[in-house]
Structure formats: structure tokens, C-alpha cells
Amino acid sequence: MRRKRPMETETRPVLLRLPVFALGFALAIGAYLGAFGVRTSGFNARITAGQIIPIVGICLLSYLVLGLLAIFPMLFGRSRKPDISRAERRLTFAMATVTIWALSTLTFLPMKGSETFVRAGTLTTFQLNVIGVTVVLLGGLLLGWLVGVIVVRVVTHLRNTLTKRGMHAVTLVPLIAAVLVLAIGPGLRRKVSPHFSLPAWEAGAEMPRVIVIGVDGCDWEILGPLVETGELPNFESLMRRGWYGRLLTSEPMISPRIWTTIATGKVPEKHGILGFVNLKGVPVNAGMRTAPAIWEIVSGYGGVVGVVGWYVTWPADNVNGFQISDRLHSLLRGPLQILHSLQGEPTNERLSHFGSFAVDPDYKRFDKSDKLYQQNRIVDEPLRWGYLRDEIYASIADRLIPEYDPNFAAVYFRGVDFVQHFFWQYSDPEPFAFVTPEDIRAYGDVIPSYYRYTDRLLGRLLESVGDDTNVLLVSDHGFQPRLELNPSMPQLTGMHDKHGVIIGAGPAFQALGQFDDATILDIAPTCLAVLGLAVPDDMDGRILVKTIRPSHLLRYPLNSVESYDTALARESKELGSTLDESIKEQLRSLGYIE
Numbered sequence: 001m002r003r004k005r006p007m008e009t010e011t012r013p014v015l016l017r018l019p020v021f022a023l024g025f026a027l028a029i030g031a032y033l034g035a036f037g038v039r040t041s042g043f044n045a046r047i048t049a050g051q052i053i054p055i056v057g058i059c060l061l062s063y064l065v066l067g068l069l070a071i072f073p074m075l076f077g078r079s080r081k082p083d084i085s086r087a088e089r090r091l092t093f094a095m096a097t098v099t100i101w102a103l104s105t106l107t108f109l110p111m112k113g114s115e116t117f118v119r120a121g122t123l124t125t126f127q128l129n130v131i132g133v134t135v136v137l138l139g140g141l142l143l144g145w146l147v148g149v150i151v152v153r154v155v156t157h158l159r160n161t162l163t164k165r166g167m168h169a170v171t172l173v174p175l176i177a178a179v180l181v182l183a184i185g186p187g188l189r190r191k192v193s194p195h196f197s198l199p200a201w202e203a204g205a206e207m208p209r210v211i212v213i214g215v216d217g218c219d220w221e222i223l224g225p226l227v228e229t230g231e232l233p234n235f236e237s238l239m240r241r242g243w244y245g246r247l248l249t250s251e252p253m254i255s256p257r258i259w260t261t262i263a264t265g266k267v268p269e270k271h272g273i274l275g276f277v278n279l280k281g282v283p284v285n286a287g288m289r290t291a292p293a294i295w296e297i298v299s300g301y302g303g304v305v306g307v308v309g310w311y312v313t314w315p316a317d318n319v320n321g322f323q324i325s326d327r328l329h330s331l332l333r334g335p336l337q338i339l340h341s342l343q344g345e346p347t348n349e350r351l352s353h354f355g356s357f358a359v360d361p362d363y364k365r366f367d368k369s370d371k372l373y374q375q376n377r378i379v380d381e382p383l384r385w386g387y388l389r390d391e392i393y394a395s396i397a398d399r400l401i402p403e404y405d406p407n408f409a410a411v412y413f414r415g416v417d418f419v420q421h422f423f424w425q426y427s428d429p430e431p432f433a434f435v436t437p438e439d440i441r442a443y444g445d446v447i448p449s450y451y452r453y454t455d456r457l458l459g460r461l462l463e464s465v466g467d468d469t470n471v472l473l474v475s476d477h478g479f480q481p482r483l484e485l486n487p488s489m490p491q492l493t494g495m496h497d498k499h500g501v502i503i504g505a506g507p508a509f510q511a512l513g514q515f516d517d518a519t520i521l522d523i524a525p526t527c528l529a530v531l532g533l534a535v536p537d538d539m540d541g542r543i544l545v546k547t548i549r550p551s552h553l554l555r556y557p558l559n560s561v562e563s564y565d566t567a568l569a570r571e572s573k574e575l576g577s578t579l580d581e582s583i584k585e586q587l588r589s590l591g592y593i594e
Contacts, residue, residue, distance in 0.1 A: 039316070210408050210472065214262070216311075217416045238503045238505040243515040247500040248519040253476070255311060290570050294410070309325075309393035328396075329392045354445070382590065423446040472526070472527065507552070518544055543558065
């Protein structure tokens with residue numbers, strides 16, 4: 001039996017080991033993220049090779065600081081002969097504890113909460129989330145402490161029984177393992193399912209690229225004249241290069257059910273999203289969806305996907321690529337407004353770009369029946385909400401899409417719908433006798449200005465995806481004047497119309513000009529066909545074959561499969577969140593629910 005080593009009193013050896021320890025634990029975090037990505041209820045992302053380097057760098061710096069704080073009192077305290085072995089054990093314990101705590105938090109935080117409590121009504125969603133976060137954080141800390149104790153004892157035993165060379169070899173093993181996982185981890189997340197047949201791929205063809213851009217409420221009566229006068233150059237470019245026309249929607253014209261139909265190619269009775277809230281009053285979310293969406297199918301084939309802000313995508317799906325849910329903007333609106341202020345142009349000043357009005361910050365002192373209250377409110381709520389939402393998701397898409405280079409992307413903008421509901425009377429005053437010339441001068445350009453703003457967002461997005469990407473721009477419905485006004489919401493003067501907008505352009509599409517033979521059910525099967533993937537027989541739409549180039553169909557022959565429901569099975573869950581009440585309040589203020 002080997003004799004225990006005497007207590008070390010030189011501080012240099014442990015200081016030299018500190019960078020090695022820090023690098024090892026930083027690589028462990030990097031390896032974990034590389035293999036499993038980052039997943040929360042609000043977003044899910046596979047970590048790319050380019051993202052790993054700064055992550056490991058930040059972790060390394062953090063561990064160096066942590067290590068110095070852990071051993072500083074022992075190395076540089078009053079004792080003339082510090083116990084270096086004890087300092088090294090403390091260093092090991094601190095780093096192991098923090099590492100396990102961080103990894104367990106990353107693993108279990110997305111799973112906090114239970115729909116059982118929400119369904120039973122025993123706890124509010126806020127209480128549920130507080131409990132879930134507390135359990136995860138404290139449970140992770142306890143787990144980290146236990147693992148830290150075990151690691152320290154194992155390391156101490158090895159140091160007392162192995163030679164220095166043997167100890168170095170043992171230290172290198174986890175470092176090499178972490179580096180290997182770090183190198184191959186992102187590739188491990190590519191999920192190629194054996195259930196699917198890919199005849200086009202077997203011929204050596206690469207999966208094409210498709211992006212679906214959703215512009216909620218986009219209407220030809222507004223869009224067309226602005227395109228003709230050259231005010232929407234990016235919309236015009238797509239129309240000139242491809243095909244465009246009216247998109248027939250379904251009734252009732254409720255946005256979440258329609259956008260889910262577009263994403264799944266199935267009628268609401270099959271995909272499970274019927275309205276803004278379910279029968280129990282819980283705002284609809286992705287947990288309630290029972291049919292796979294396009295991004296799940298593409299991800300199942302091993303294609304890279306990127307989804308940003310699409311309606312009904314909270315909690316985020318586990319995909320090969322990234323998904324930013326439609327609720328993330330609620331957390332980022334405040335920081336974005338602060339950023340605007342720091343840049344010298346607060347959000348309310350930016351809103352004045354949409355018209356000739358001035359925002360009264362104290363408008364809530366007026367009576368709700370007062371015209372000044374109503375006009376300031378629709379600027380402060382629908383216009384501001386729509387602008388901040390679209391700005392946040394556009395910025396995220398501009399950053400992530402070039403980085404991930406997805407085969408399939410979906411990005412959703414909502415602001416056009418918001419402003420058309422509440423500013424329609426100023427752009428189309430004839431049916432509304434109460435609109436004055438002063439009102440038209442102040443607010444008459446809000447809707448056209450928002451289309452011009454959306455065109456700028458579209459231009460940024462098209463630049464991000466590149467010319468080799470096939471684009472489908474769609475709206476869930478159009479708009480028309482609401483002639484029977486609600487006395488409690490007289491500013492709600494725009495309502496949905498059954499004909500939306502569809503524009504297709506890209507290397508796979510023909511330059512057909514006007515094409516008015518598409519419905520919301522046709523988007524998903526057409527996307528799969530353009531991607532070269534099998535279209536399931538249980539989708540309720542059809543492939544818009546006339547819009548696809550014959551040369552593309554020769555390279556990617558049409559293929560079918562019975563269904564993806566078995567391979568990508570989804571079980572409906574009634575999930576709740578801390579945002580449920582604020583979401584319902586917003587839906588009430590927009591006139592969507594009572």
C-alpha cells in the first residue's frame with residue numbers, strides 16, 4: 001500500500017492546476033451543449049460549431065474566477081504554510097458542484113411545472129412556475145453538492161494511490177472525452193428516421209431550401225396599390241420573379257387555428273387548435289397540437305430547421321436546428337424599449353414614424369369613452385405591441401438564419417393584423433362618418449407605413465436566406481371594414497376577409513404571374529414537395545404542382561407516404577404558463593375574446 005503524500009505547502013502547483021481544472025469543466029459544459037443543445041419552453045436551439053468557442057471561453061473565464069475565489073483564503077491567508085492539498089480539494093469541489101448544478105438546471109428547467117396542477121386548478125400558473133424553478137434550482141444545487149463530495153473523495157484517493165504520471169493520465173481522459181464530444185456533439189443531434197424514404201437524396205441531390213414568411217392579415221387591397229407605386233420593392237421583387245395570388249382561408253377566421261393549418265396541412269379537427277383559448281379558457285399552445293408541423297417532419301429527415309415567432313409554438317419543439325416560440329417577445333419587449341432609449345430614440349418616438357400623431361404618455365387619465373383616450377390607446381397597444389413583436393423576431397431571424405442555414409425556415413410577423421384592426425377607419429374613412437380630416441392627416445398613413453416597414457423587414461430576411469432559397473409569403477386572411485361596430489370598442493373598425501395573400505418565388509418556382517388557385521391547406525404539402533420529401537396522404541391540401549418548375553420535379557420526384565402521425569406522434573397536453581393571464585388580457589383588448 002502506497003504511503004500518503006505529505007502536505008504540500010508550495011502555492012505554485014495548485015495555481016498551475018487551476019487553468020487545467022477550469023478548462024476541463026468548461027469543456028464539459030461545452031460538450032453537453034454541443035450534444036444536447038439549449039432547450040427551454042421559450043426556445044430550442046442546436047448549438048453550432050461557431051457558437052461553441054465563445055461559450056467555452058465564457059465558461060473558462062467563469063471557472064478561473066470561481067477557482068480563485070474558492071482557494072484564495074487558503075493560499076493567501078495568514079497561515080505561513082497553507083495546506084495546498086486541502087485547497088485543491090476545495091477547488092475540485094467548487095467546480096464540480098457548479099458544473100453539475102448548471103447541467104442539471106439546463107436539463108430539467110424546461111420540464112418545470114405540471115399540466116396536472118393547471119388542469120385541476122389547485123395552483124395558479126405563477127405559483128406552479130415558482131415551485132418548478134425553486135425545485136430545479138435547489139435540487140440541482142443539492143445534486144451538485146453530492147457529486148462534488150464524491151468527486152473530491154475519488155480524486156483524493158487517486159492522488160494517494162497513483163504516481164504523478166498516472167494522475168496526469170487520469171486527468172487527460174475526461175479532457176479528451178470532452179473534446180471528442182465537443183467535436184462530434186452537434187452531429188449527434190441530426191435525427192435521420194428509418195421510417196422515411198428519400199429517393200431523391202439517394203441520387204446525390206441535396207435537400208433544397210424553403211422559407212415560409214407569414215404576414216398576418218396581409219391584404220391585396222392595401223398591398224397591391226403600394227406595390228404598383230413602387231413603395232414595397234421587396235414584395236414587388238418576389239412577385240416579379242415568381243407567382244402571386246389570392247389565398248383562400250377557412251372559417252371561422254381565427255388566427256391560431258389558421259396558422260396551425262398552414263403549418264400542418266390539416267384541418268383544425270385533426271391538428272387540435274380550434275380558437276384563441278381552449279374550452280377551459282387556457283390560451284392555446286403547441287402542447288395542444290396533435291399533428292406534426294412541417295418543421296418536425298423536415299427535422300425528422302435530418303434537415304436543419306429554423307422557426308421564429310410562428311403562432312402557437314410555445315413550448316418550443318425539440319428540432320434539429322432552432323425554434324423561437326411565439327411567446328419569447330413578451331420577455332424581450334421591455335429590454336428592447338430600454339435599448340431604444342439608450343440609442344436616443346425611445347419606442348414612442350419610433351412609433352411616430354408611422355403617422356403624424358403625437359403620443360400622450362398620460363392618456364390613461366382620460367375617460368375611456370373620450371376620443372383622445374381611444375386614439376392614444378390604439379397607438380400605445382396595437383401599434384406598439386405589433387412593432388416591438390415584429391422588430392424582435394425579425395432581429396432574431398436575421399441573426400440565426402445565416403448562422404444555421406436551415407433547409408426549412410418559418411418566420412411570422414403580426415403587426416399588419418394589429419394595425420388594420422384599429423386604424424382601418426383612417427385609411428378607408430368613407431364607411432365611417434365619425435372620422436374627421438384631422439384624424440386622417442394624423443393616422444391615415446399608419447397602415448401603409450406599416451406595410452412599408454414590413455417590406456423593410458422582408459428585405460432583411462430575404463438577404464439573410466440568400467437567392468437559393470424558395471420563398472412562400474402567405475397571410476392567414478385579408479381585411480375589410482367592420483360596419484357593425486362594438487360600442488365598447490369603437491376603434492375596432494377592421495375585420496377579417498376570406499382571401500389572403502400568397503407569393504411564391506425561388507429556383508424551384510415558375511414565374512407564372514397571377515395564380516389564384518391556392519388555399520391555406522396547400523402550403524404544407526407544397527413545401528414538402530419542393531424540399532423533395534414525401535407528402536403524407538392524410539394532409540388535407542394538395543401540392544401546387546403548376547407553380548413548380550418541371551426541372552425541379554425531375555430532380556425531386558413527387559413522393560408520398562401514408563402518414564407521419566405514427567413516426568412523429570404527438571399527445572395533446574393542457575399546459576399553462578405564467579403568461580396566460582396577460583395573453584388573455586391582450587386578446588380581450590384586441591377584441592379577440594370576451
